[in-house]
Amino acid sequence: DAKTTQPNSMESNEEEPVHLPCNHSTISGTDYIHWYRQLPSQGPEYVIHGLTSNVNNRMASLAIAEDRKSSTLILHRATLRDAAVYYCILRDVSGSARQLTFGSGTQLTVLP
Amino acid sequence: NAGVMQNPRHLVRRRGQEARLRCSPMKGHSHVYWYRQLPEEGLKFMVYLQKENIIDESGMPKERFSAEFPKEGPSILRIQQVVRGDSAAYFCASSPPRVGNTEAFFGQGTRLTVV
Numbered sequence: 001d002a003k004t005t006q007p008n009s010m011e012s013n014e015e016e017p018v019h020l021p022c023n024h025s026t027i028s029g030t031d032y033i034h035w036y037r038q039l040p041s042q043g044p045e046y047v048i049h050g051l052t053s054n055v056n057n058r059m060a061s062l063a064i065a066e067d068r069k070s071s072t073l074i075l076h077r078a079t080l081r082d083a084a085v086y087y088c089i090l091r092d093v094s095g096s097a098r099q100l101t102f103g104s105g106t107q108l109t110v111l112p
Numbered sequence: 113n114a115g116v117m118q119n120p121r122h123l124v125r126r127r128g129q130e131a132r133l134r135c136s137p138m139k140g141h142s143h144v145y146w147y148r149q150l151p152e153e154g155l156k157f158m159v160y161l162q163k164e165n166i167i168d169e170s171g172m173p174k175e176r177f178s179a180e181f182p183k184e185g186p187s188i189l190r191i192q193q194v195v196r197g198d199s200a201a202y203f204c205a206s207s208p209p210r211v212g213n214t215e216a217f218f219g220q221g222t223r224l225t226v227v
Contacts, residue, residue: 104154
């Protein structure tokens, strides 16, 4: 699997937007960009995914660079409940391996 | 539609005993994945199963660990002769059978403590 690089930690103030970056310079044409998060003492939770175009859902937005070598997860208004580890994962759907490979992620702290 | 159900949520075993962790995937999902998270560490892939088949077990320790996903019933992760280093949170995920890009849904995990 192609690798991703994320900052170890980030801080945000409550009710402000948060931009979580991810670099994936070795991404292949069949790699989708997935984001998951893990709240304390819980299982990972799907956030959003995309291939080339920017994506929006009720949880977040995903902005994908034109060359696809980086992406940004955007939380429009951070709440205290958004404090979690956020994982950026590349998933190649062309092969037989379908598992997610988690890196170390970004620990997001939301300040009241 | 109930989510991925794992039980028990907490399991305490003495060294040398067996641990059996159960995972019921979401309705309609035929793909199951097991992950392990050691204290203060990241999630590590263990095994990927489809009904009655092990597809990828590259992350499974060579000894004492086994997994199955029978035609009927939940997926089982079995750890024989547990040791203190097996203490961790074990997460199960499931995804639907269609080919292509889909998200995985995770359970709340089983926290195994070996004493």
